[in-house]
Amino acid sequence: QSVLMQPPSVSAAPGQRVIISCSGSSSNIGNHYVAWYQQVPGTAPKLLIYDNNKRPSGIPDRFSGSKSGTSATLVITGLQTGDEADYYCETWDTSLSTGGIFGTGTKVTVL
Amino acid sequence: QVQLQESGPGLVKPSQTLSLTCTVSGISINSGGYYWSWLRQLPGKGPEWIGYFYYSGSTYYSPSLKSRASISADKSKNQFSLRLTSVTAADTAVYYCASPLRWTNWYFDLWGRGTLVTVSS
Numbered sequence: 256q257s258v259l260m261q262p263p264s265v266s267a268a269p270g271q272r273v274i275i276s277c278s279g280s281s282s283n284i285g286n287h288y289v290a291w292y293q294q295v296p297g298t299a300p301k302l303l304i305y306d307n308n309k310r311p312s313g314i315p316d317r318f319s320g321s322k323s324g325t326s327a328t329l330v331i332t333g334l335q336t337g338d339e340a341d342y343y344c345e346t347w348d349t350s351l352s353t354g355g356i357f358g359t360g361t362k363v364t365v366l
Numbered sequence: 367q368v369q370l371q372e373s374g375p376g377l378v379k380p381s382q383t384l385s386l387t388c389t390v391s392g393i394s395i396n397s398g399g400y401y402w403s404w405l406r407q408l409p410g411k412g413p414e415w416i417g418y419f420y421y422s423g424s425t426y427y428s429p430s431l432k433s434r435a436s437i438s439a440d441k442s443k444n445q446f447s448l449r450l451t452s453v454t455a456a457d458t459a460v461y462y463c464a465s466p467l468r469w470t471n472w473y474f475d476l477w478g479r480g481t482l483v484t485v486s487s
Contacts, residue, residue: 257412290473292413299462299477300413311467311475343412347472353428354472355405355415 258283258351259344259358266364271334275361277327277344283356287347289327291320292357295340303342304329331363339365368392370463370478378457378485384450388463388478389443396421396441399468404437404448406459407480413462418471419446453485 260278267273277289289307292300302311304320307327319330327344344358374386388402395402403418417427419437427435431450439446450457461483465476 292474299464299480300474301477302467302473302475305467305470305473311473345413345472351429353415353430355403355413355428355474357412357414360412 257357257359258348259346259356261342261344261358261361263359264362264364266366267334268366269334269336272330272332273334273363275329275331275342275363277329277358279325279327279346281325282350283346283348284322284327285325286349289320289322290345291318291329292343292345293338293340294343300343334365336365339363368476370465370476372461372463372478372481374481374483376482376484378453378483379487380454380485381452384453384457384483384485385447386461386463386481386483387445387447389445391444395439395444395446400465401471402437402439402446403464403466403474404461405464405474406461408459415472416448455485457483458485459483
């Protein structure tokens with residue numbers, strides 16, 4: 256069981272916006288940066304966001320991240336059919352003394 | 367273009383040692399700033415970080431797997447490898463080799479395609 260909790264699923268129509276939350280604690284999100292990944296089934300995860308709100312080269316600005324307290328949020332605007340995938344948050348955890356802690360994952364469905 | 371490719375047995379017997387190799391192309395694993403990592407993903411779960419190897423020879427492991435995992439490198443072949451001892455069915459997963467953004471430890475932007483390892487007799 257992960258220490259980072261995400262809603263199992265969210266859905267929206269094409270062109271709409273989805274918001275994915277990642278809830279943690281002071282030992283992880285509260286004191287460390289957060290990353291977000293997109294994983295299409297059968298493929299490796301793809302880095303979307305790092306340092307809470309930075310996008311790697313090539314990631315469109317439809318994807319944005321933020322953090323407040325012990326929670327982080329990924330927002331996808333202008334939803335496209337190609338965005339249908341699983342999304343994971345990731346951070347370091349001081350109590351566990353390790354990074355690479357991933358959330359429980361959220362399935363985004365494009366209606 | 368940097369590419370990573372996992373290789374190794376897809377089936378391992380319980381109590382035996384899982385051994386996987388990652389071949390890196392497009393960049394030398396002897397380059398500073400890259401933490402050559404292994405992760406795995408159990409069926410239906412999120413990724414789980416296992417550990418990394420740094421070109422200086424240092425390694426770091428997840429506390430939960432530290433007693434069973436070891437990562438080493440063969441710089442002449444531009445490869446790094448994972449060994450996981452005393453495996454059980456709970457170690458059945460897709461195993462990925464990956465590398466974070468340069469000069470970071472945890473933002474994995476380069477991934478192999480992954481290889482499924484099943485632990486079964």
